[in-house]
Amino acid sequence: xxxxxxxxxxxxxxxxxxxxxxxxxxxxxxxxxxxxxxxxxxxxxxxxxxxxxxxxxxxxxxxxxxxxxxxxxxxxxxxxxxxxxxxxxxxxxxxxxxxxxxxxxxxxxxxxxxxxxxxxxxxxxxxxxxxxxxxxxxxxxxxxxxxxxxxxxxxxxxxxxxxxxxxxxxxxxxxxxxxxxxxxxxxxxxxxxxxxxxxxxxxxxxxxxxxxxxxxxxxxxxxxxxxxxxxxxxxxxxxxxxxxxxxxxxxxxxxxxxxxxxxxxxxxxxxxxxxxxxxxxxxxxxxxxxxxxxxxxxxxxxxxxxxxxxxxxxxxxxxxxxxxxxxxxxxxxxxxxxxxxxxxxxxxxxxxxxxxxxxxxxxxxxxxxxxxxxxxxxxxxxxxxxxxxxxxxxxxxxxxxxxxxxxxxxxxxxxxxxxxxxxxxxxxxxxxxxxxxxxxxxxxxxxxxxxxxxxxxxxxxxxxxxxxxxxxxxxxxxxxxxxxxxxxxxxxxxxxxxxxxxxxxxxxxxxxxxxxxxxxxxxxxxxxxxxxxxxxxxxxxxxxxxxxxxxxxxxxxxxxxxxxxxxxxxxx
Numbered sequence: 253x254x255x256x257x258x259x260x261x262x263x264x265x266x267x268x269x270x271x272x273x274x275x276x277x278x279x280x281x282x283x284x285x286x287x288x289x290x291x292x293x294x295x296x297x298x299x300x301x302x303x304x305x306x307x308x309x310x311x312x313x314x315x316x317x318x319x320x321x322x323x324x325x326x327x328x329x330x331x332x333x334x335x336x337x338x339x340x341x342x343x344x345x346x347x348x349x350x351x352x353x354x355x356x357x358x359x360x361x362x363x364x365x366x367x368x369x370x371x372x373x374x375x376x377x378x379x380x381x382x383x384x385x386x387x388x389x390x391x392x393x394x395x396x397x398x399x400x401x402x403x404x405x406x407x408x409x410x411x412x413x414x415x416x417x418x419x420x421x422x423x424x425x426x427x428x429x430x431x432x433x434x435x436x437x438x439x440x441x442x443x444x445x446x447x448x449x450x451x452x453x454x455x456x457x458x459x460x461x462x463x464x465x466x467x468x469x470x471x472x473x474x475x476x477x478x479x480x481x482x483x484x485x486x487x488x489x490x491x492x493x494x495x496x497x498x499x500x501x502x503x504x505x506x507x508x509x510x511x512x513x514x515x516x517x518x519x520x521x522x523x524x525x526x527x528x529x530x531x532x533x534x535x536x537x538x539x540x541x542x543x544x545x546x547x548x549x550x551x552x553x554x555x556x557x558x559x560x561x562x563x564x565x566x567x568x569x570x571x572x573x574x575x576x577x578x579x580x581x582x583x584x585x586x587x588x589x590x591x592x593x594x595x596x597x598x599x600x601x602x603x604x605x606x607x608x609x610x611x612x613x614x615x616x617x618x619x620x621x622x623x624x625x626x627x628x629x630x631x632x633x634x635x636x637x638x639x640x641x642x643x644x645x646x647x648x649x650x651x652x653x654x655x656x657x658x659x660x661x662x663x664x665x666x667x668x669x670x671x672x673x674x675x676x677x678x679x680x681x682x683x684x685x686x687x688x689x690x691x692x693x694x695x696x697x698x699x700x701x702x703x704x705x706x707x708x709x710x711x712x713x714x715x716x717x718x719x720x721x722x723x724x725x726x727x728x729x730x731x732x733x734x735x736x737x738x739x740x741x742x743x744x745x746x747x748x749x750x751x752x753x754x755x756x757x758x759x760x761x762x763x764x765x766x767x768x769x770x771x772x773x774x775x776x777x778x779x780x781x782x783x784x785x786x787x788x789x790x791x792x793x794x795x796x797x798x799x800x801x802x803x804x805x806x807x808x809x810x811x812x813x814x815x816x817x818x819x820x821x822x823x824x
Contacts, residue, residue: 260297261358267293287362295374298354299333302377305352322348333373349380356386363392363411383423405430412436416443417468418451427455427476434459442467452476456503462511469518475525478503480536507548515556522562525550527569529589555579566590576600587611596627606637614646614667621646625670628653639664647671650678658685666698673702736813743810747803 267289306326313319325345332345370378378384379399388406391413400418403426413434428451438459452472465474480503507527527548528536536543552573553566560581568589577598586607593615615624624646632654641663647670661679676699683692 258357260293260356263293265358265360283362290362291370294356295371297356298374298377301354302329302349302352302381305354306348309348309351329377333377346380349377350382352381353383353385354381356384356389358388359386360390361392403428403430404432407432409434409438410436413438415440415453417446417449419446421451421472423451425452425472427452427473429453429457430455432457434461434463436460437462437464440465440468449474456506458505459509462513463509464513465515465517466513467516469520470523471520473521474519474523477524477526478506480504480528480541481532504543504548509550509553511552511554512550513552513554513556514558515554517558519558519560519564520562522565523560524563524565525553525569526565526567527590529568532568560585571595581606592626594624596629597631598627598629599631601632601634602637603634605635606633608637608639608642610641611639611643613642613644613648616645619646619667620669622670625649630654633657633659636660644671648675650675653678658682660686662688662691668698668701671698671702673699673706676702736810736817740807740810740814743803743806747800750799 267286303326306322306329310319310322313322321344325342325348328342328345379401381401384399384402386402386404386407389404390408390410392410394411395414400420401422403423407429409432413436415438418428432454434457438461440453440463447468449468449470450472453474455476456478457475512525533543549570549572551571553571554573554575554577556575556577556579558579560579560583562582563584563586564581565584566587569587570591572593574592574595575598576596578600580601581603583604584607585602585604588607589610591612595613613626615621618624625648626644626646627649629649629652631652634656636657636659637655638660640660642661642665644664644666647667649670649672651672651674655678659682661682664679666675666679676695680692680695680699683689683695
């Protein structure tokens with residue numbers, strides 16, 4: 253014998269088929285007639301289910317008095333539904349209805365945002381019921397007239413859907429939407445008089461388009477994502493998945509978003525949008541289940557004017573565009589192992605530990621494109637922050653941050669393209685504060701290179717530009733001790749060749765150029781001889797005193813450059 257739910261589903265399907273066939277007539281009244289017949293069926297099913305559930309309460313009656321009171325409430329409900337005009341429900345009947353839950357399964361609901369064809373009496377009963385579960389249903393409406401007792405499981409929402417929060421939560425940790433598919437945009441926002449989200453919202457749902465969340469204070473979880481590996485390891489789930497891949501495909505896509513926007517919200521519980529690392533994916537594939545590339549990606553994530561009073565996690569996630577603007581995190585902020593092609597943090601405060609370890613920022617292909625520069629603008633770190641092992645492939649702008657504690661930049665890679673001098677100075681100082689002089693020297697070199705690029709663009713004093721130019725080519729700002737040694741050897745060879753040529757040239761010639769130049773040369777050599785620190789080294793260099801002085805100065809500078817470079821590579 254078929255259940256009441258199956259009979260209702262079959263009748264509703266037949267009615268829908270007849271309506272779709274009638275569309276060929278192009279009669280504008282067809283939809284109106286269809287709605288009237290559909291809601292007549294729906295009201296009949298609801299009343300039958302309620303009466304069945306009320307009859308089941310009879311077994312709980314402990315005496316004749318309670319049984320008679322139940323009979324009275326059942327009769328009152330029959331009278332109430334048969335009157336055809338709204339007259340209210342007694343408190344006794346209301347309490348009994350509150351203990352009843354019904355399910356509506358496998359129904360394709362027509363587009364009717366306000367349920368205008370449902371009678372006031374039926375709406376009152378729906379409102380009074382303990383819980384209504386919509387299972388495997390389809391909805392074409394954008395604004396469902398939902399009550400606090402309505403929950404959705406395995407449902408499909410075809411159009412854009414606008415969701416407002418429950419006014420109360422009578423079922424603890426139960427999620428409002430379980431394993432549902434949203435085929436178009438989802439808008440979750442406050443109603444006119446309520447901005448408190450008191451229940452868990454989305455459990456293992458699939459969002460095919462954008463999700464926009466605004467002006468809400470979350471007391472419970474916004475999302476719960478499936479753990480694929482745990483599902484596979486469970487025998488019951490394994491049997492189900494081995495017979496059909498559809499469930500695995502549905503769960504697999506639950507981690508992806510096209511665009512997720514969160515603005516002007518507050519979260520009092522942990523907010524987590526975590527992905528999986530390569531080890532996890534490999535283990536899943538060992539069970540013969542393969543992930544599609546990009547199935548857990550987010551194309552754009554924008555968090556604006558939002559306050560996280562608990563932990564915020566976005567770990568092992570691939571996000572193309574990430575904007576975190578004017579938002580604060582009171583507890584731990586952790587984006588370990590994630591990848592962001594474009595990322596901007598603007599006017600944010602991290603009150604507790606901020607973890608950016610092993611994150612990959614920027615575009616590895618278009619490194620010189622400033623569009624992919626990672627920016628921290630007016631960001632305040634109130635506690636320790638760690639950038640260990642981070643890659644900034646398109647550069648970093650860290651110049652406008654406020655640091656209360658020294659950050660950790662160990663093993664960080666920063667593309668010098670688009671990275672300014674102040675950013676390298678901050679990182680250099682962080683290593684100096686930690687006593688890591690070798691890494692500090694490495695970023696000192698990058699700081700000087702950035703300073704040289706800055707002067708080249710802005711145009712600085714010629715002397716400063718010359719000093720930077722010479723240091724760059726002499727020893728790479730103290731980063732290469734081989735380079736000054738090579739220059740020193742080349743200089744010695746050139747100096748020796750000049751001496752040899754000088755001795756051979758003046759055997760046959762009285763002047764190098766002419767008499768006037770010879771006079772100038774004599775004067776310059778006389779000045780060089782009077783420079784006491786070098787005078788004893790100039791003996792036997794008649795006619796080359798000034799040239800020798802210049803080369804000796806160059807030898808000293810290159811020797812000093814070598815010493816400095818060696819010290820920067822070896823000092824503690």
